[in-house]
Amino acid sequence: MAEEEEEAQQSRLILNNFISPQECKQLEFIHKSSSTVGYRPNVFSTTLSHLIATNSPHFLMPFIPIRERLKEKVEEFFGCQYELFVEFTGLISWSRGASIGWHSDDNRPYLRQRHFSAVCYLNSYGDDFSGGLFHFQDGEPSTILPLRGDAVIYTADSRNVHSVDEIIDGERLTLALWFTRDSSHDEDAKLISLLESSLHGNRLNSWLPLPASSSMYWYSLGQSSEDQLGFDICWARLHVLGFDLLYSQDESCYFDISELLMEPLQLARGNELFEQEFVNILHALQVVQYYCSKAPEVEATKVDVACSKVVLLSELQQKRISSLKCVFLKDAHLAKTVFSRAACVENMQQIFDWRKFAVAIAMWEGYASELWNGILRSLRYWRVQHSIFNVSFDEK
Numbered sequence: 056m057a058e059e060e061e062e063a064q065q066s067r068l069i070l071n072n073f074i075s076p077q078e079c080k081q082l083e084f085i086h087k088s089s090s091t092v093g094y095r096p097n098v099f100s101t102t103l104s105h106l107i108a109t110n111s112p113h114f115l116m117p118f119i120p121i122r123e124r125l126k127e128k129v130e131e132f133f134g135c136q137y138e139l140f141v142e143f144t145g146l147i148s149w150s151r152g153a154s155i156g157w158h159s160d161d162n163r164p165y166l167r168q169r170h171f172s173a174v175c176y177l178n179s180y181g182d183d184f185s186g187g188l189f190h191f192q193d194g195e196p197s198t199i200l201p202l203r204g205d206a207v208i209y210t211a212d213s214r215n216v217h218s219v220d221e222i223i224d225g226e227r228l229t230l231a232l233w234f235t236r237d238s239s240h241d242e243d244a245k246l247i248s249l250l251e252s253s254l255h256g257n258r259l260n261s262w263l264p265l266p267a268s269s270s271m272y273w274y275s276l277g278q279s280s281e282d283q284l285g286f287d288i289c290w291a292r293l294h295v296l297g298f299d300l301l302y303s304q305d306e307s308c309y310f311d312i313s314e315l316l317m318e319p320l321q322l323a324r325g326n327e328l329f330e331q332e333f334v335n336i337l338h339a340l341q342v343v344q345y346y347c348s349k350a351p352e353v354e355a356t357k358v359d360v361a362c363s364k365v366v367l368l369s370e371l372q373q374k375r376i377s378s379l380k381c382v383f384l385k386d387a388h389l390a391k392t393v394f395s396r397a398a399c400v401e402n403m404q405q406i407f408d409w410r411k412f413a414v415a416i417a418m419w420e421g422y423a424s425e426l427w428n429g430i431l432r433s434l435r436y437w438r439v440q441h442s443i444f445n446v447s448f449d450e451k
């Protein structure tokens with residue numbers, strides 16, 4: 056084997072089925088209910104600090120074991136046991152038009168601390184998106200087909216110049232991590248301090264999400280101001296799944312109409328209105344994405360109580376729904392092209408049942424409260440160790 060090729064091979068490793076299908080689904084749920092516009096055009100991202108800032112710190116929990124396993128694997132493969140810190144963890148999805156040309160991951164002065172990279176594929180080429188193949192410029196393997204559960208780890212330096220082909224269709228979802236030897240870039244220390252202030256400030260001990268500034272959710276092809284044609288990401292994700300939003304607050308009360316997104320709302324489908332109120336758009340989106348991610352379990356549950364929570368929309372309510380839709384979904388066609396290939400979309404049109412949806416809400420509450428208790432208990436240990444790790448509470 057040529058020397059260069061050997062060097063390239065030791066600098067990268069493909070891990071098949073590194074992340075279980077359940078873990079992939081859980082991270083997909085988190086991303087689809089929390090993502091903001093990303094760091095480059097047509098890319099959406101969910102960082103751990105953003106989850107904390109939007110009062111969803113408990114969503115860090117599913118990342119912890121994966122992060123830990125991945126760090127151990129990177130340390131073992133590159134022979135640097137106990138030397139590494141996680142520098143960044145984030146979910147990134149790439150929609151139509153997104154791509155990245157040849158680069159190494161440490162190629163900017165402010166990225167020099169990145170020593171190793173890990174990209175985990177949470178959905179699959181072919182099934183969930185087209186385009187988006189990963190290529191290394193030199194050595195083998197030269198092309199990677201992103202498949203759900205697989206991960207690729209590589210040194211972040213010029214031995215691993217790589218690129219991602221343009222996404223043609225669908226939403227390509229990854230979990231990306233960078234590792235460093237430099238403790239001053241340890242993500243854990245920053246996250247622990249953010250968690251402390253967020254959980255300390257949360258007097259109601261509530262796990263209901265709080266949206267960030269509306270500009271963080273505004274998608275437009277030009278990626279700039281809110282006046283441009285585009286859409287609110289949360290609104291669009293609900294729209295492609297067939298939901299409409301009804302706000303009881305009169306929009307004329309607002310100087311800046313985007314403040315409405317912080318207000319309570321109800322969900323509707325066709326001419327039906329679900330009576331339960333959600334505290335804000337993120338709350339509604341979380342519940343809907345949870346329903347999607349748990350569709351098989353929810354479908355299997357028996358509901359024999361008649362659903363009294365649904366009423367018919369009045370004409371006035373229908374008008375209000377349409378007029379707000381024009382504000383937050385200025386380009387509904389674009390929203391469909393960006394998000395409508397989600398696995399759940401077709402299913403939802405055929406089999407939607409509000410009674411099952413009500414079951415999903417109860418399941419979501421149980422899920423969220425369990426994660427919330429988990430983060431409260433874990434934080435005590437993380438604080439002492441100055442490190443985020445999987446605390447096992449099994450043995451009492």
Ligand SMILES: O=C(O)CCC(=O)C(=O)O
Binds near residue numbers: 155160189219229
């Ligand atoms: O998503 C991928 O396959 C790689 C992404 C990448 O190269 C980067 O974000 O630097």
Ligand SMILES: [Fe+2]
Binds near residue numbers: 158159160217
């Ligand atoms: Fe990269």
